[in-house]
Amino acid sequence: MDSQLGLIEQSFNNRYTLWVHEALDELPDSFTITDPSISGHPIVFASRGFLKMSGFSRAEIIGRNGRMFQGPRTNRRTIMEIREAIREERPIEVNLLNYKKDGTPFWMLFKMSLVFGKEDGRATHFVAVQVPIVSRKHMRNSGMSYSEDGGGSRLREIVFGSCRREVCSDSLLDLDRVLALDSDDTGLEIEDSCEASDLEKRKAATAIDNILSVLTHYSQLTGRLVCGKRCSLPGMGFISSSLYISLGRIKQSFVLIDPHLPDMPMVYASDAFLKLTGYDRNEVVGQNCRFLNGVDTDTTVLYQIKESIQTEQACTEG
Numbered sequence: 001m002d003s004q005l006g007l008i009e010q011s012f013n014n015r016y017t018l019w020v021h022e023a024l025d026e027l028p029d030s031f032t033i034t035d036p037s038i039s040g041h042p043i044v045f046a047s048r049g050f051l052k053m054s055g056f057s058r059a060e061i062i063g064r065n066g067r068m069f070q071g072p073r074t075n076r077r078t079i080m081e082i083r084e085a086i087r088e089e090r091p092i093e094v095n096l097l098n099y100k101k102d103g104t105p106f107w108m109l110f111k112m113s114l115v116f117g118k119e120d121g122r123a124t125h126f127v128a129v130q131v132p133i134v135s136r137k138h139m140r141n142s143g144m145s146y147s148e149d150g151g152g153s154r155l156r157e158i159v160f161g162s163c164r165r166e167v168c169s170d171s172l173l174d175l176d177r178v179l180a181l182d183s184d185d186t187g188l189e190i191e192d193s194c195e196a197s198d199l200e201k202r203k204a205a206t207a208i209d210n211i212l213s214v215l216t217h218y219s220q221l222t223g224r225l226v227c228g229k230r231c232s233l234p235g236m237g238f239i240s241s242s243l244y245i246s247l248g249r250i251k252q253s254f255v256l257i258d259p260h261l262p263d264m265p266m267v268y269a270s271d272a273f274l275k276l277t278g279y280d281r282n283e284v285v286g287q288n289c290r291f292l293n294g295v296d297t298d299t300t301v302l303y304q305i306k307e308s309i310q311t312e313q314a315c316t317e318g
Helices: 002-013 020-025 048-054 076-088 136-141 175-180 198-220 241-248 271-277 299-311
Strands: 031-034 043-046 092-099 105-117 123-132 255-257 266-269
Touching: 002 043, 002 271, 020 198, 031 048, 031 198, 048 123, 076 092, 076 105, 076 241, 105 198, 123 198
Parallel strands: none
Antiparallel strands: 031 043, 031 123, 092 105, 105 123, 255 266
């Protein structure tokens, strides 16, 4: 676990300056950021808004996969749609039922976007914004309406997402609790499906833009620029996010080499290999394996490996 936490720390530090965490924390939105290149596709950042909404602490979330928020009534088809979007490296926006730490189910608008490395076009991170969905009937039952311009004293009615079998409560909730979906009432019944309103969709889109703006700015300071769209076509050594995730499930120490690229560089290094050698992933990928050689490396073994590569034969050496 310690080695994975080290990779998670590198996930941000190798791409952005140290101030990026503070800048992201200043954003009011609920969102998480994941890294597909780390085994298990873990969360590497969770905003304060997400921590407040979910009830988890940051220590409980970092390093975990987003499936930890799913529950018995989470729609499996929707989860498959999200996984397919990850595999195809494309944005997606769906309505999703997730669960808080205390087991309370709630509907949210889940909007996912990608962050790409400008130099190689590789997807470096996935950004997922979560906007709680408030049903029109729920607001009506509570005797509330909400002003988009923030005028709390002069509430006006707006159109919220429509739900079937809406969340119902015996008592009226104040406006802040309705908007935050922070009801602890007993006898709560969760709706079968829920649709986000245009306002909630705009809020999610604005949050994505703000997050990408922060990440782009702090990547410029390190020279390892990122962008919200694939800025360049991936080269021959490109490994997709879905392949990264699949390879991350293999716990052995290994590297992948592309023989079609000049000098046959490594294009992937497993977490176990990084732990064994002590190198960071960015120090390994793009290098030829010879940089691991030293004065005591057996030249006979190196020759046998070279012969195996040239003849495209398997080679096993101790």
